[in-house]
Amino acid sequence: DQQVKQNSPSLSVQEGRISILNCDYTNSMFDYFLWYKKYPAEGPTFLISISSIKDKNEDGRFTVFLNKSAKHLSLHIVPSQPGDSAVYFCAASGRIYNQGGKLIFGQGTELSVKP
Amino acid sequence: NAGVMQNPRHLVRRRGQEARLRCSPMKGHSHVYWYRQLPEEGLKFMVYLQKENIIDESGMPKERFSAEFPKEGPSILRIQQVVRGDSAAYFCASSPQGTALGEAFFGQGTRLTVV
Numbered sequence: 001d002q003q004v005k006q007n008s009p010s011l012s013v014q015e016g017r018i019s020i021l022n023c024d025y026t027n028s029m030f031d032y033f034l035w036y037k038k039y040p041a042e043g044p045t046f047l048i049s050i051s052s053i054k055d056k057n058e059d060g061r062f063t064v065f066l067n068k069s070a071k072h073l074s075l076h077i078v079p080s081q082p083g084d085s086a087v088y089f090c091a092a093s094g095r096i097y098n099q100g101g102k103l104i105f106g107q108g109t110e111l112s113v114k115p
Numbered sequence: 116n117a118g119v120m121q122n123p124r125h126l127v128r129r130r131g132q133e134a135r136l137r138c139s140p141m142k143g144h145s146h147v148y149w150y151r152q153l154p155e156e157g158l159k160f161m162v163y164l165q166k167e168n169i170i171d172e173s174g175m176p177k178e179r180f181s182a183e184f185p186k187e188g189p190s191i192l193r194i195q196q197v198v199r200g201d202s203a204a205y206f207c208a209s210s211p212q213g214t215a216l217g218e219a220f221f222g223q224g225t226r227l228t229v230v
Contacts, residue, residue, distance in 0.1 A: 006157075041226075043208075043223045046218040049218055103208075103219060104160065105157045105159070108157050
């Protein structure tokens with residue numbers, strides 16, 4: 001039962017353009033969402049998060065949008081840079097769902113930003 | 116995420132041996148999580164611990180796997196009688212509070228290879 005889904009395994013974008021990574025979830029009890037970035041042979045690094053009381057959170061080049069009615073969130077990176085090339089994981093958590101414990105991860109989307 | 120220390124980084128075990136993976140959380144963090152990443156897959160939750168207590172072990176295989184987070188010392192993930200299917204990257208994460216309230220910080224992982 002995949003509660004958090006990233007349907008695009010890979011995405012290729014030209015340097016300077018916008019990268020949009022998508023994530024869908026099924027459990028309406030999730031109320032906190034995060035994006036992590038992962039390079040090969042390294043651990044995931046936290047990027048940005050959003051609480052379910054918001055629909056947008058911005059941090060520099062990174063913006064996360066949350067559409068609760070559609071159970072969908074997206075990560076926008078603009079402008080994209082070659083150093084952004086990595087695997088991006090969407091994750092969800094829920095204070096009531098699991099006492100604020102585990103993160104449920106999507107399968108990841110591999111972003112390639114071409115110079 | 117350099118603050119979460121995992122060792123060893125690489126571990127090779129023969130089938131039937133025991134594997135012990137260690138995780139020292141970031142200073143001040145009392146919540147520890149273990150995740151497993153199989154080849155070509157996302158991160159799967161295994162277990163969530165606080166000092167001396169297992170909070171959620173719903174992702175742990177029923178047999179051969181155990182985890183602890185003692186009052187003193189690192190958290191240990193122990194796999195007894197390893198099989199080839201246990202070959203994966205095992206990541207530890209820590210947080211000062213539950214992940215519904217903030218992000219978790221990951222270590223660089225232990226790559227277990229069972230031969």
